Amino acid sequence: MAVKDSHTEQQIKDAARKLFFTEGRFKATTQEIADAAGVNRTLVNYYFRSRDLLFDQILQEARTTMDLRLEMAMSAETDFKKKIEHFIDIFMEQSFTYPYLDIYMVTRINEDVERQNQIITDLKKTERLKNFLRDIDTEIKKGTIEKIDPVQFLMNLMSLLSHPVVIQPLFKKLFNYSDKQYRQMMIARKEIILKMLFK
Amino acid sequence: MAVKDSHTEQQIKDAARKLFFTEGRFKATTQEIADAAGVNRTLVNYYFRSRDLLFDQILQEARTTMDLRLEMAMSAETDFKKKIEHFIDIFMEQSFTYPYLDIYMVTRINEDVERQNQIITDLKKTERLKNFLRDIDTEIKKGTIEKIDPVQFLMNLMSLLSHPVVIQPLFKKLFNYSDKQYRQMMIARKEIILKMLFK
C-alpha cells in the first residue's frame, strides 16, 4: 500500500486537472475529485488544506508549464512563420488535453469580483508576450503580413485556435460530429489558420 | 405594490439572465438571483418550481430569440457578403449583451454527462444553419470566397467573433485594457474579420 500511496498528492492533482481542465466539470466537488483519484475525500484537505487551494495550485502549475513550453517553442525558431507554426502546434496540443483551461480561468475571475484570488490577480503581460507583439510588428514592417494591430493579430490567432475546442460539445451536437470527425476537422485547421493569417 | 409586482416573474428572469449570460456568474445561487431581482427568494420556486427549470427557461428563450434575429437578418439580404456583415452585426451585438451564453451551455452540457437536460439534447442543426452552409458552398462555386469546407468557414467566423468576448476578462488583465479600449478593439474587429474571410 504505502509505496503506491506515496503519490496520493499527485493522484489528486491529476484527477482534479482532468475533471476541470479536460472535462470542463467546473462544479466538481471534493468528493468527486477524491473518487476520480481513488482516495479518501479528507486527503484532499490533508494535502491541500482546502478545495480552493488545490484549484489554485493546479491552475498555477498549468500556467507555468504552458508558459515554459511556449517560451521554448518560440525561441527555437528565427523565422516568424515557423514560430507561428510552432505556436499553433503547441497550443493545439495543449488545447486537446486541457480544452477548458482558459474558460475555467474566466469563470473563476467572474465568480467573485471583489475577493480576487492571487493567481488571477498576478496575471501580467509576460516578457514572452511582449516579445511576440514586437515580432508581429517587425513582420508588418517587413511586409510579411498585412498591416494590422499586433494585438488584433494575436487575437485572431488565439480565437481561431481556441474557440473550436471550447465550443466542441455544442458543435458536436449541432453537426452530429463524432470525436474522430471533430479531431480530423481540428487537425485540418492548422493549414487553414496559417492561410488566413499570412495570405 | 400590486401593479409593480405583477412582473415579478419577469424581474427574476431578467436578473438571472444578467447574472448568467452577461456576468458569467455560473455559480449564482437562488438567493443571489432573488437579491438581484429585489424579490423574496421563495418566489423563484413559486414561479419556476426549481432553480434548474428557471435556467432551462431563460436558456430556451435566449436561443429562440437569437435564432429568430439571425433568421431575419440573414433572409433580408440577397448578397452573401452583406449577409455575413449582417450576421456579424447581430452576433456581435448579442455577444455584448450575453457574452457567456455559449460557454454557459457548454458548461451545462459537461456538468452532467448522463442526465442531459431537454434543451441541450434538443440542439439540432436548424434549417437556417443548413441554408447558411449551402450559401457558403454556392459562394465557393461562384468564386467569391476561396475553396474551403463550409463548416470550417463557419467555424472561423464564429471563432473570430465569439472568442474575444468570452476571453475578455482574461485579456483585459493581460493587456491592462479598460472597458472602453476593449470595446473599441471589438468594434474594429468587424472590418478585420471581413477582410480575413473574404480576401
Next chain:
DNA sequence: CCTTTGTTTGACAAATTTGTCAAACTTTAT
C-alpha cells in the same frame, strides 16, 4: 522492539443551499 513520523480513515460539526408549507396579504370578480 519501540518510538517517531507521516498517512489514512470514519465520525462529527458547521456552513450553504434548496425546496416546501401554511399563514398573511392583495387583487379581482361576484
Next chain:
DNA sequence: ATAAAGTTTGACAAATTTGTCAAACAAAGG
C-alpha cells in the same frame, strides 16, 4: 362586502458540501 384566486413572506426541513479531529494504521530509524 365577500369570496376566490393569486402573490408574498418567514419558518422550517432536507440535502449537499466543506473542513476538522482523534484514532487507526504503516513505514523507517534507532
